[in-house]
Amino acid sequence: MIVVHHLNNSRSQRILWLLEELGLPYEVKRYERNPQTMLAPPELNKVHPLGKSPVITDGDATMAESGAIIEYLLATYGATSGLRPPIATPEGQRCTYWLHFAEGSAMPPLLLKLIFGRIQTAPMPFFVKPIARGIAQKVLTLMVEPNIKSQLDFMEAELWQRPWFAGADFTAADIQMSFPLEAAAQRAGLDASRPKLMDWLHRIHQRPAYKRALEKGGPYDYAKD
Ligand SMILES: N[C@@H](CCC(=O)N[C@@H](CS)C(=O)NCC(=O)O)C(=O)O
Structure with a gap:
């Protein structure tokens, strides 16, 4: 089991x-x-x-x-599930790409945004506060936020080309990409200005299997679109 x-x-x-x-x-x-x-x-x-x-x-x-x-x-x-297209096809290659991209590229700047955002509001001695906040703000504006923006632009452009991350059909790539995009919608500015990503979020949240998983897992604040 x-x-x-x-x-x-x-x-x-x-x-x-x-x-x-x-x-x-x-x-x-x-x-x-x-x-x-x-x-x-x-x-x-x-x-x-x-x-x-x-x-x-x-x-x-x-x-x-x-x-x-x-x-x-x-x-x-899952060999016959269709959720992992054959690797030698364009769909299979895209599926591999997004399976890695989610944790390898999308999550690091989102995590940095969370951490440096917390530094800005964390309790600390008054004489350290302006320095810590200044550094956190610089990291956010010079590095973290531009990275998040270019990634979101890239993902939005990809979904203008095909309805799901790997191609015409829903695959495991969409499952793996759910967490970074749900996190981006919750705390990194993903909104209606990127309609393809928002529509994709809406579509994944409508899937019966997604809803059943929510019932099994308990509280999950990211299931919003
Ligand atoms: N890249 C890993 C990340 C695992 C990870 O950081 N999980 C978080 C949950 S979203 C965690 O366990 N956080 C609690 C902790 O760090 O103590 C994966 O995709 O499995």
Whole structure:
């Protein structure tokens, strides 16, 4: 039996969604973030040394890292699902690209925005405040925000060419891309000025498997479009 070690409001929502799309039986073990630090509880370290979510176990195998988990589930159980087009096709190549892009390129600036945004409002001694805030603002305006903007422009342009990230059909690339785009809509300025991305968010949120995954996973603040 596949067990998903699922943290509330996290990337592991994507794994529940994939399992629902595949129609596989699985068990969810829920973990709650520390409300102050937002970090995962220490029990997750007992499943995997890094203590992050998602992690799955399947028989003797333990696997972390969303992209790797998605590849594993598709290779093991999803060969005929159509969610992973053959690698030698343009759809397959695009699917691989977005499966990697989501965590490798899209998430880092979004995470930096979150961290440097928190520095700007964090309590600290009054004499440090203007320096810390000034540095945070510079990093945000010179590096982080331009990166987010160019990535969002790029993704919007891609969706003007095809309805889903890999091509004409919904694939695992759309599942993997959900978290960065939901995070961008929540805290990084993705809005109606990028209509193709907003329409894509709306379409993924309408999928029955997405809705079933929400019921299984519990609180998930990112499911807004
Ligand atoms: N690149 C990893 C990132 C894993 C990750 O950072 N997960 C977050 C949840 S969105 C987490 O566990 N955060 C809690 C913590 O760092 O303690 C993946 O895609 O699986």
